[in-house]
Amino acid sequence: MDRVVAGEIADFLKARISGSVRRGAVEIANILPGKPGALSFCKYEDKTAIGIIWRSASSVIICSKKLIADPLPATKTLIYVSKPRLAFSKVANKFFVQKNFISGVHMTATVCSLAKVAKTASIGPHCVISGNVEIGESSVIYGNVSIYGNVKIGANVIINSGAVIGAEGFGYEPDEDGTLVQFPNIGGVIIEDSVEIGANVCIDRGALGDTIIRKGAKIDNLVHVAHNVVIGKNCRIICLVGIGGSVEIGDSSFVGISASIKNQKKIGKNVVVGMGAVVTKDVPDNTIVIGNPARHFATEFPIGNSGGNEK
The missing domain is CATH 3.40.1390.10 (MurE/MurF, N-terminal domain)
Incomplete structure (x- = not known):
């Protein structure tokens, strides 16, 4: 060096x-x-x-x-x-920091002829890229990632190994005899520029609309994002978080380790959801919530360092 x-x-x-x-x-x-x-x-x-x-x-x-x-x-x-x-x-x-990727498609990857992959993007070994997928300039898809159809990925996106993007959401309606009838999943996934997605993350496609990850959001390993979720710009979603269907998370919010957010809830901007919190109600802007069920802890809390390997 x-x-x-x-x-x-x-x-x-x-x-x-x-x-x-x-x-x-x-x-x-x-x-x-x-x-x-x-x-x-x-x-x-x-x-x-x-x-x-x-x-x-x-x-x-x-x-x-x-x-x-x-x-x-x-x-x-x-x-x-x-x-x-x-x-x-x-x-x-x-x-x-050296970037360890080479533009192009690895020889073991499977890319549908109907997919649109930018020349400067990198597709790693054993990836599966379906039709009607777009991958933008300088994006990196590491090995063993599966991307279903109707997914649009912007520029400078990083998706780490084992992630699954665009799988069917979990939605069923019981028939009169108890048989579970699947709700249609015809939407897609939109991942905007400069998003980073960790290993083994699952992001379901939308049911009738789209699941959207806004510009600059960072999602840690082993996170589940259900159908029709919208994650705002520059959000940080830490490992083992579960986000229910149709949840909306405002810009620059932070969701701590192993937190759970109930479907259809709205999380405001600049919110901190504490580690292990179970969110069952909407959360207004500039708020910290903690506990099970999640309760208000503080307001107008400035989001600072997330911690990490430093002294």
Whole structure:
């Protein structure tokens, strides 16, 4: 990997820097224990941060600009920003993270002649792409993904292995003798630009309309999205979530691990649904709900970091 000097990183972030602008990084690493020649970040803004930075072996550290006045080691180069985790993510994606895909269709994939796949898209091994499917520019479909008919996928979408897009929804009406009659599933799935879908996610097609995943939404592994659901822009849906039919989730909302949302409920914008919550009622904008059944916990809660592998 090429060496990236701290000055270039600071210029990219338009950030203040202390220490040698020529000190470089060839990789990224956790701040503790850190690595010589690595770029790391520190999320803390108090004395905890100072101790961690002193102990880290990393050469270049992105940290909070609230630490500018604190005595920090001259043997490291520090880059000061408002949101270290966000800045680190941008730098890592710009300079360090390699994209492991090649445009084109893998020789073991099955793609219907009626499907429209952009030349810059990547279709992985053993995928099955049905007719009346559109896949946009620079989208990546990893191995063993099944995409049923009547699915439109935008540009720069990532769908991880084992996902099933466009299967029949679960809807039945009992006849007089108890026989279950399936409700028709003639709709489709629309996945807008820059959506990311985790491994083994199931997104059912709409019954009479479409299931829609709006631009920039991120769906973690093992999530089930039922028919006619609409997930708003830049939502984050974490693993093991179950979303019932015709649920609407507003832009920039966050649904925590193993939460369940009852069919036909409306979740507002900037909502946080807590881990394991069972949502049985509509949730207004800018609200946190937790528990079973889900209850109001707070209002106007700013959605920040989702956690992750950092110190």
